[in-house]
Amino acid sequence: MTIVEFDTIERLLRDEDLAGVTSVLSTMSVAEILAAMRRLRSNRQALLYRLLDKDVAMAVFERLAPAVQTELVAGLRDEELVSLVEDLDPDDRVLLFDELPAQVADRLLHGLSPQERRLTTPMLGYPQGSTGRRMSPEYVRVKPTMTVAETLDRVRRVGSDVETVYTLMVTDEVRHLVGVVALDDVVLASESTPIGEIYRETASVTAISNAEDAARLCADLRAIALPVVDSEQRLIGILSIDDALTILEDAESEDAARAGGAEPLRRPYLSTPIHRLVRARTVWLLVLAVSAMLTVGVLERFEATLGEAVVLALFIPLLTGIGGNTGSQAASTLTRALAVADVRPADIGRVVMREAQVGLTMGAVLGALGWCIATPIYGVDIGNIIALTLLSVCTIAAVVGGAMPLLAKTLRVDPAVFSTPFISTFCDATGLLIYFTIASAILGLGSGS
CATH class of the missing domain: 1.10.357.20 (SLC41 divalent cation transporters, integral membrane domain)
Structure with missing residues (x-):
């Protein structure tokens, strides 16, 4: 987004030329829209967001800071809000619930579909700052006895609904973590090869462990996804490298703010x-x-x-x-x-x-x-x-x-x-x-x- 484009949007919003704003937004990418929103005051952010196409609005909402999401939520109708929250990944949904008033979060939780509520509710039971609240419960799980052909078929069936398909979790019959297998290793192996011959052991973290420590481990291992287990070593989720880097970025921002004698803003400066x-x-x-x-x-x-x-x-x-x-x-x-x-x-x-x-x-x-x-x-x-x-x-x-x-x-x-x-x-x-x-x-x- 250029300075001229932002100045144009700001002028159109100031003049209440909503048709003009909509026209400009239609030519912008999600990244450019996000850059524009970070520079706007909160009331104009909400107005700009309401003018977005539904699919674009969802993509933008997912990438906003939870504090900004909370302010946008206040201006949405219940049916719009439930639809928006339904489409969020479970870990992003938990972060939003942490920012919302308890009554609003509870109402939204009960408005979710049974499947999404089943994924979200256990995560809300973990302590604040724990890995359990930042993990994704959506992943591809395979068994050592499955062949490469069976594994690829499973990836095709569930791949669109999970956090990542590039690292597959390998467990036994009762979900105990055995290891992980990279998708490229699966693709390069013959179809009859059992997963038990190509998987590798890996480090894991517990759901109650500190999220920043888990993120640091994920980054140090250069892992695309780090398994998250319960106290009995049963697999319950994954921490993706994307989420790990976000956690570390937030931690660095918090430390930098406190080192300078201030509390972290947790949102863009110009929109604060x-x-x-x-x-x-x-x-x-x-x-x-x-x-x-x-x-x-x-x-x-x-x-x-x-x-x-x-x-x-x-x-x-x-x-x-x-x-x-x-x-x-x-x-x-x-x-x-x-x-x-x-x-x-x-x-x-x-x-x-x-x-x-x-x-x-x-x-x-x-x-x-x-x-x-x-x-x-x-x-x-x-x-x-x-x-x-x-x-x-x-x-x-x-x-x-x-x-x-x-x-x-x-x-x-x-x-x-x-x-x-x-x-x-x-x-x-x-x-x-x-x-x-x-x-x-x-x-x-x-x-x-």
Whole structure:
């Protein structure tokens, strides 16, 4: 979609020229329509959606964020809504139900056909954030005793109704997972070959496992589909690579938002109402404002010290900036390492030792540089204060920044919550406390009134 096309749609919507909008939409692809909707306000999104052809509307709806789907649902008649939800894949349907009010979701669930309700209801019973709520219960299942000819016949019969036909699930008579077989291996084998001779074993995940962990495993294995089993190793669904990548993308967006001191929007920026943007940021600002009072308290305690040696105030921005950035770097590195399973909470001892060495080395380098710059101008005492403070601050900030994500994971809190803003503020206060303590000792000053 070009800028001209979007400007044309926006102008036609503003002028309420619905016939003109319909004409323009008829020339656009689903991807172009989605791009246009992401740039429109919610009320105009709903109007644009109502002008789409039924088949196009279904394709567009499936690819919208659940939060946007929820707003569109509010403007649809019951018969339109039931038809729309009926055509969704079960996993997409569950995501939509999670966003809707409970009464609306329950009404829609009971309006589904018996077959679709049978597929959806068990998924709603799994915990939020679990693989069971993101899997697809629609897949091709074959047995080891089936021949290639029988398998291909089964694919032709049910292939149009499943998530993917490129990876087939192999189970025994009572649905215990045996392995998987790729469609290309089936096609290349002779028709009389039993599936038991060409399938391979595979990793699987349980329905109650964390969806992000399962998605990470699926991506690491480069698997088109990852089997999902129950506690008795019976196959109940698959996690496709498409859904896995969506889960990981959502997780990355959430971590990036929280690392920047905000809540994730879960919808396109330009279509997000102003009050939601404010709400996504204000809560974090309030939390950070309260934590920043630590810094104010430290400055107040050492007010007398500053009065006796005003030159110390000149280095406050430098020291707090370096301390905060050192802690944030360590936190970001460890948050990422946790996400890709490079480290576990049990590794906290090793992480602390490594970060202490990293922080000590960086502190020594920066401290030496600071001493060389400060000493000729402000004297040896100030140079020593800056050098020792940088050495201490970098070491402590690196240790705290590295340990906090692991502690958060242990407490079952999103590690990103303890990322950049919070740790930066904490390191500011700690760095000032170290700075004035060292300064008081070297210069022989009082620590406060």
